[in-house]
Amino acid sequence: MKSDNSEKNIPRHVGIIMDGNRRWATKHLLPRVAGHGVGVKNIKPIVKAAIDYGVQSVTLYAFSSENKGRAKDEVDSLIDLIRKHLVPLSKEVLSLGARVRFFGDITYFPDDVQKIIDGIYREGEGLIKSVNIALNYSGRAEIVRAARLAAENGGIEESSFEKYLYTADTPELDMIIRTGGEKRLSNFLLYQAAYSELFFTDTLWPDFGKDELISLLDEYSHRTRRFGTS
Numbered sequence: 001m002k003s004d005n006s007e008k009n010i011p012r013h014v015g016i017i018m019d020g021n022r023r024w025a026t027k028h029l030l031p032r033v034a035g036h037g038v039g040v041k042n043i044k045p046i047v048k049a050a051i052d053y054g055v056q057s058v059t060l061y062a063f064s065s066e067n068k069g070r071a072k073d074e075v076d077s078l079i080d081l082i083r084k085h086l087v088p089l090s091k092e093v094l095s096l097g098a099r100v101r102f103f104g105d106i107t108y109f110p111d112d113v114q115k116i117i118d119g120i121y122r123e124g125e126g127l128i129k130s131v132n133i134a135l136n137y138s139g140r141a142e143i144v145r146a147a148r149l150a151a152e153n154g155g156i157e158e159s160s161f162e163k164y165l166y167t168a169d170t171p172e173l174d175m176i177i178r179t180g181g182e183k184r185l186s187n188f189l190l191y192q193a194a195y196s197e198l199f200f201t202d203t204l205w206p207d208f209g210k211d212e213l214i215s216l217l218d219e220y221s222h223r224t225r226r227f228g229t230s
C-alpha cells in the first residue's frame with residue numbers, strides 16, 4: 001500500500017486526539033464508561049492504516065493529566081483497559097516494524113502497569129517508526145519538565161530544549177486529528193503543534209474508520225504549508 005503513496009506528501013508524524021467515547025456509548029444506550037472499551041478496539045486498525053500509508057510516527061492521546069479528575073470508577077476502568085490492552089497493542093505495533101513509547105508521567109499508575117510499560121519500552125529499540133501513547137500527559141507539564149531538565153544541563157536554547165521533550169527523536173508533528181467534534185487541543189503536544197496542520201472531525205472515536213483516516217491523510221497531502229515564510 002505504501003508504494004501507492006510514493007508520490008504523495010505524507011505527514012511524518014500524526015497526533016490523534018481520540019475523543020468521543022462516552023458520547024458514543026450514550027448514543028448506543030450503553031453506560032458512558034463502556035465507550036472506552038469500544039474505543040480501545042479501534043486503536044490497532046487505525047495505527048496499522050497510518051503506518052501502512054507511510055506515516056513514521058503516530059502519537060495517540062489516550063489519557064490526559066486532567067482526565068485523572070474524572071469519577072473514580074471511570075479512572076479505574078481506564079487504568080484497567082490500559083493494563084489489559086498495552087501488551088497486545090505493543091505486539092501488534094512491533095509486528096508493523098514500529099516501537100511503542102509513552103509520553104507523560106507514568107509514575108501515577110499502579111506498579112504493575114508501570115512494569116508493563118517498562119517492559120514494552122525495552123522492546124523495539126532502534127526501530128525508527130514509533131507509536132507513542134500519551135498517558136497521564138499534559139503539554140504544559142511536558143514543557144515545564146523540559147525547561148527544568150535543560151536548565152539543569154547547561155541552559156535553555158531552542159535546540160537543546162527540544163532534546164528534553166518526549167518527542168526528541170520523533171519527526172515534526174505535521175498533522176493533528178481530533179475526533180469527537182471539539183475544536184481544541186486540550187493540552188496535547190502544545191510545543192510540537194506550532195505548525196501542525198489541524199483536522200477536526202465530528203465522527204466519534206469508536207466510529208472513526210480507516211477510510212476516513214485515509215481521506216484526511218489525502219487531504220493533508222494537498223494542503224499548502226507556509227511556515228510564515230511566503
Ligand code: IPE
Pocket residue numbers: 018019020021022023024062063064067078180
Ligand atoms: C475520550 O473520550 C477518551 C478519554 C478522554 C479517556 P471521552 O471520555 O472524552 O468521551 P466524550 O468526549 O465525553 O464523549
Ligand code: IPE
Pocket residue numbers: 017018019020061062063064067182184186
Ligand atoms: C482529550 O479529551 C483527552 C483525550 C482524548 C485523552 P477530553 O475529553 O479530555 O478533552 P475536553 O475535556 O473535551 O477538553
Ligand code: MG
Pocket residue numbers: 019020021180
Ligand atoms: Mg471528551
